Amino acid sequence: MFTILLLLLPCILLHLVNFLLGRAEFPSSTLELKHEEAPQAVPSSSIPETLDFDVFLSFRGEDTRNSFTDHLYHGLNLKGIDTFMDEERLERGKPIAPKLLKAIEHSKFAVVVLSEDYASSTWCLDELAHIVQCMKGGRLKVFPVFYHIEASTVRKQTGNYGKAFAKHDENFKKEKRKVKKWRRALTRVAEVAGWDLKNRKESEVIEEIANRISNILNDELSSSNNDLIGMDSRIKKMEEYLALCRSDDVRTIGIWGFGGIGKTTLANEVFKKIRNQFDAKCFVSSVREESTKVNGLVGMQKSLFATLLHCNEDIQNADLGIQLLRTRLRNKRVLIVLDDVDKLDQIKALADESWLGPGSRVIITTREKHELDSCGLLADSIYEVxxxxxxxxxxxxxxxxxxxxxxxxxxxxxxxxxxxYAGGIPLALIVLGSYLRGKNVIEWSEAFDRLDEDPEEDIMNVLKISFDALKGTVKQIFLDIACFFNGENQVRVKKILESCRFYPTSGMRDLLDKALIKINERNELWMHDLLRKMGQDIVHRQFPNEPGKRSRLWINENAYKRNRSWHDKVLAENTGTTAVEGIFLILLAKEEIQLDADPFAKMCNLRLLKICNVNFSRCPEYFSKELRLLEWHEYPLESLPSSFKPCQLVELKMPNSRITQLWHESCTMMENLVQMDLSNCKFLIKTPDFRKVPNLERLILEGCEKLSEVHATIGDLQRLVVLNMGRCESLESLPHSISLKSLKTFNLSGCSKLKEFPEIVGNMEALSELFLDGTAIRTLPASIQQLRGLFWINLSRCKNLTCLPMAICSMTSLRYIYMSGWLFVPCKTATTEVPVESSVSAEHKDELAESSVSTEHREMESSVLFNELATEEI
Incomplete structure (x- = not known):
């Protein structure tokens, strides 16, 4: 008897455990677990004791293991995202093992794939309840995926979910709290913004999920910066101000201090730390600068819609934007940061407290404390840095x-x-420390003596120490960026500065090493406000009362007030001199300037000239031969002056001008010219001889409505990368053949009279995008197969196009053919084989193959014939 009891003891204990968990006495629940399958990934038995996964996948194996969830798992791993996907699901009928719970607890994200029968699995529900528990305090970020099921069905437990819970209510009569916990977990997760696969491609959703998580992980990585000294105490103080534990009220917190004290850095770090506690979040940068642009507030409102609500709204004015934001955000718990605000109307247009849902938070950084006071913020809502x-x-x-x-x-x-000396100002400490790095004690001492000679407690003097130590050409680069090129693409600026013989590669490296500039993620030059102001002040001090003798003159949205009044004196009164090297006259509204003489005649050393929104009473006819940049919007003459010798020119931009013929045949060679923009020059009839610009890289002729003739030499521009001739409605023909080996983008969109596409001669493997939509082209030459690197071709609205050469099927790089809105007349002559590499979509693969031997007209209803192979392999 005792032996029998020993043999039965394990079974009795197992039955007791299952009974306590509500499983043993309910056959239907146990049966459900027997049907539960699991995905292939890291087996739960092999989970290490110390876990650190990026993503935990929760799903019902029988529903999605071999389809969506498996593809999602591989898509995440392709992005380098460490993902846990349980394969073994342990022994059926047993509770979730502690190691699996640890996998949830030690993951940063949980992606829950809510399928039709997810709620029928008690395993999934237990898993989800633990996930929701880990959501508290922002420990775990959850993303739901509604896999062919409505979010409301999950949230309210109707449909199949209702049927499943009817069984659970019956089976778990003694564990009503457990069932209630499952219901709460489903409701909580269904309320989180996620992805709905209804009417969407799985590959697109997977890519979005992977990108979203990857971006968050990258941000978290970048936030772990060892140089953020003193940040922990500031963040802690901000958290006290924000009072995140109070989930019902809406609160605005101001961060106030002067430039360089660290307002933006603090706001950014707080944003990164708390953003996962909100339904949606948005960091709006450079509000002051953006709001000075035409429709600047509207542009920022559109950005808020795109980021917070994932939609694009057609906002005509700021008042309409306010109404739409008020309507759409009132039930959302959002986090909004407005960085560098200087006017109350910016706050009222972008993040008024009255619009936002309970628990929302707004953070405002500003140099102007009175703007925070005007918002009604009390002392306990303003953090002075x-x-x-x-x-x-x-x-x-x-x-x-x-x-x-x-x-x-x-x-x-x-x-x-x-x-x-730096007085605890972070920017001054960074600039001085970076400047002194690698110098010996004597150099340190001499540099400090120079500081000591001018004891004024002005931060400009602190920053100017680094400027004074720059070499001659590096100083010129710094001043050009401070006055003209802040926010511009660094590659473009380098080309201009190279032609000025400023050696920008080493010069910019020097500026980067001394923390005087940065290059952002968009490859744009960025200079701190204080540093930019310092550079502009240096130029201003050259001749405070005689602007015509200064080296640089500018009026734009970033110009400081005392630099906004020079144009009457220099241009109208003709007081310019040979000292002037650059002029940027960019006005927000049209303005007329009366001229008695040509104001540029004395400026023989002018390197940079940009004019926008200016009408001169007479058009200047003299341009310096030293010009590297000539940008003149709405240039009033029909051609460049015959006396102009643009041998040094790097960029020529004259959009919306009255140009009919750009230059005369006697014009000199322009070997340095790399960019030409004549977009929307509605009077331009023909292009010039391109042999004079052999190194041209970008040619923009978009919107030249009367352009009917293109010089044959356009086909010989071996360095041309971008050729945009879109909407040239009078263009009837191109050169018979082209050989543009560097060309990457070729746009002929909307050239409605263009009937023939040129023959491809030689190597044009660099071309990846070809836009022929809206043209009158009848056929494509067989030589198009020479475009071996072509990735995308747009043939929509090509109503005269009756045939595609089957040679197109041998183009293994081609992934997309956009061809909606025309009748496809198949060719008989070529092979019916469609290469696997081109990945023709299933619905059209047979159609294309049949078309090679059919003579019927076929309406192509799909806009995309070729799908991207990469997405199918996720």
């Missing part, structure tokens, strides 16, 4: 100067002097 504490300032300086937390013995006293 103070200078770094003693010890923090020294640590930050030493990190930049020595890449250590402390100074070497020989530098300790000098380091102490520099830290004291």
């Amino acid at each position: 103070d200078k770094l504490k003693i010890g923090e300032d020294s640590q930050l300086f030493c990190r930049k100067a020595f890449k250590e937390n402390d100074a070497p013995h020989d530098y300790k006293e000098l380091s102490k002097k520099y830290v004291e």
Whole structure:
């Protein structure tokens, strides 16, 4: 008897465990677990004790294991996202193992694939309940995927979910709290913004999920910056101000301080830390600068819609944008940061508290405390960013100067002097430390003596130390960026500065090393406001009362007030001199300037000229032969002056001008010219001889409605990368053949009279995008197969196109043919085989093959014939 009891003891214990969990006495529940299958990935038995996954996948194996979830798992891993996908699901009928729970707890994200029968699985529901528990406090970010099921069905537990819970209510009569917990978990997850696969391609959704998680992980990685000294205490203080534990109220917090004190950095770090606690979030940068642009507030409102609501709204004016935002955000818990605000109307147009749902938070950074007061913010809602504490300032300086937390013995006293001089201002500490890095003690001492000679407590003097130490041409680069090129693409600026013999590659490296500029993720030059103001002040001080003798003159949305009044004196009164090297006259509204003489006649050293929204009473006819950049919107003459010798020109931009013929045949060679923009020149009849511009890289002729003739030499521009002739409605023909080996983008969209596409001669493998939509082209030459790198071709609205050469099927790089809106007349002559590499969509693969031997007209209803192979392989 005792032996029998020993043999039965494991079964009795197992039955007891299952009974306590509500499984043993309910056959239907156990039966459900027997049907539950699992995906292939990291087996739960092999999960290490210490876990650190990026993503945990929750799903019902029988529904999606071999389809969507498997593709999602591989898509995430292709992005380098460490993903846990349970394969074994342990022994059927047993509770979830502690190691599987740890996988959830040690993951940063959970993606829950809610399928039709997800709620029928008690395993899935237990898993989901633990996921929701881990959501508290922002420990785990959850993304639901509604796999062919409505979110409302999940949220309200209707349909199949209702049927499943009817069974659970019956089977778990003694564990009503458990069933209630499952219901709450489903409702909570269904309320989170996620993805709905209804009427969408799985590959697109998978790519969106992978990109979203990848971006968040990248942001978190970049936020772990060792140089953010003193940030922890500031973030803690901000969290107190934000009072995130109060989930019902809406709160606005202001971050106030002068430029360079670290307002934006603090706002950015707080945003990164708390953003996962909100339904939607948006960081709006450079509000002050953006709002000065035409329709700047409307543009930022559109960005809010795109980021917070994932939609594009047609906003005509700021008032309409306010109404739409108020309507759409009132039930959403959102986080909005408005960076660098300087006017109350910016706040009212972008993030008024009265629009936002309960628990929302708005963070505003500004230099103007009175704007926060005008918002009605009390003292306990305004955080004044103070200078770094003693010890923090020294640590930050030493990190930049020595890449250590402390100074070497020989530098300790000098380091102490520099830290004291910087006064705890982060930007000053960074700039000074970066400048002094690698210099010896004597150089440190001399540099400090120069500082000591001017004891004025003005931050400009602190920053100017680094400028004074720059070499001659590097100073010129700095001043050009400060006055003209902040926010511009660095590659483009380098080409201009190279032609000025400023050696920008080494020069910009020097500026980067000294923290005087940065290059952002869009490859744009970025200079801090204080540094830019310092550079502009240096130019202004050259001749404070005689602007015609300064090296650089500018009026634009970024110009400081005292730099906005020079144009009457210099241009109208003709006081310009040979000292002037650059003029950027960019007005937000049309303005007329009366001229008694040609104001540019004396400016023989002018390198850079940009004019926008200016009408001169008489058009200047003299341009310096030193010009590298000539950009004149709505240029009033029919051609460039015959006396102009543009041998140094790098960029020529004259959009919306009255040009009919760009230059005369006697015009000199322009070997440095790389970019020409004549877009929307509605009077341009023909293009010039392109042999004069052999190194041209970008040619923009879009919208030249009367352009009927293109010089044959266009086909010989071996360095041309972009050729845009879209909407040239009078263009009837192109050269018989082209050989543009560097061309990547070729746009003929909307050339409604163009009937023939040129023969491809030689190597044009660089071309990846070809836009022929809306043309009158009847056929494509067989030589199009020479475009071996072609990825995309748009043939929509080509109503005269009756045949595609089957040679197109041998183009293995081709992924998309956009061909809606025309009748496809198949060719008989070529092979019926469609290459696997081109990945013709299933619905059209047979159609295309049949078309090679059929003579029937066939309406092509699909807009995309070729799908991207990569998405099918996820």
